[in-house]
Amino acid sequence: MDWDFIKDMLVALGFPYHFVKIIVTCLTSTTFALTVNGSPLKFLKAKRGLRQGDPMYPLLFVLGMEYLSPILKCTSQDESFMFHLRWLESFTDASGLHANSSKSAIYLAVLSKEHQFDILRQINLPLRKLQFRYLGVPLNSRSISAFDCEKLIFLLPKKVIKQVNSICRSFFWHYDGIDSKPGNVKWDSLCKPKKEGGLGIRNLEIWNLAAIGKIAWHISSLQESLWVRWVHGVYTKGGNWLIFNPPVTASWAFKKLCKVKGLVSQWLSAVQYSVSSVYDSLRVPSPPVKWASLVSLMMTLVVFVVVEVNLLSTYSLAVTIVSNALFSSPHGLM
Structure with missing residues (x-):
């Protein structure tokens, strides 16, 4: 993500000038060093992008993505609008973010083969099917x-x-x-x-x-x-x-x-x-318990409450009454 884009977003969202200046200074002062055989080489100065692991990274990234929301809203109202990815070029040009084709795929549903072919031809991304995982959690249209x-x-x-x-x-x-x-x-x-x-x-x-x-x-x-x-x-x-x-x-x-x-x-x-x-x-x-084998699954809760809540005087009396009621029924055990 380009630093100028982040600065413009902070200004557009109304952040104080002094605050924006501090954020830009933190971004532009980034340096890296490669370690070879255990010894760091000369420091290299960064030119763009956000550092993973930086506490500001997720917050600045979310602010940058706010630029995308109005683009999608406006283009969805266009009569020639068909699908989102055709209209992301303006966002890419402004932010400097590009989709990684090796980590991207497209998932289509309820579309004819003709429409699927047309979309895949223009987007040039592989077609995948559910299920897939996001942060380790399986995402599927059916139960996992x-x-x-x-x-x-x-x-x-x-x-x-x-x-x-x-x-x-x-x-x-x-x-x-x-x-x-x-x-x-x-x-x-x-x-x-x-x-x-x-x-x-x-x-x-x-x-x-x-x-x-x-x-x-x-x-x-x-x-x-x-x-x-x-x-x-x-x-x-x-x-x-x-x-x-x-x-x-x-x-x-x-x-x-x-x-x-x-x-x-x-x-x-x-x-x-x-x-x-x-x-x-x-x-x-x-x-x-002795009564577990005498009752069906549907009657287990009834007997359980009778015994545990002590609605009757003794355990044996509760089991006897419930058992007699079950076995005296013309349908027997449920």
């Missing part, structure tokens, strides 16, 4: 598979997990996600397996720990990825990952990863890592 979801592992703070559980609990008991009233039964009890008297809902906090453990397993098993090579090159440096302790200067996310590593240490030497199996091992089991 379980395999795709396994790759989306995030370190969730406890506050976020608590908020998600609150939304799920509110939806489960009150049919919306904003009701703050408590449910009839503790959420932890609902997250138990059905054979233990629960409904089989996943405990999000434990599931997140098990999913994070897979990242630790990737590092331990030396999976082929840039992230694994970076961890071994920057942190372990040939040491044993199983006994590695993070330095004080490490990020919160990496410290969290090392903490979870200790919880799943028995799985780090395995040939394969199963998030479901590790989840079951991290969860504290409860004794199985």
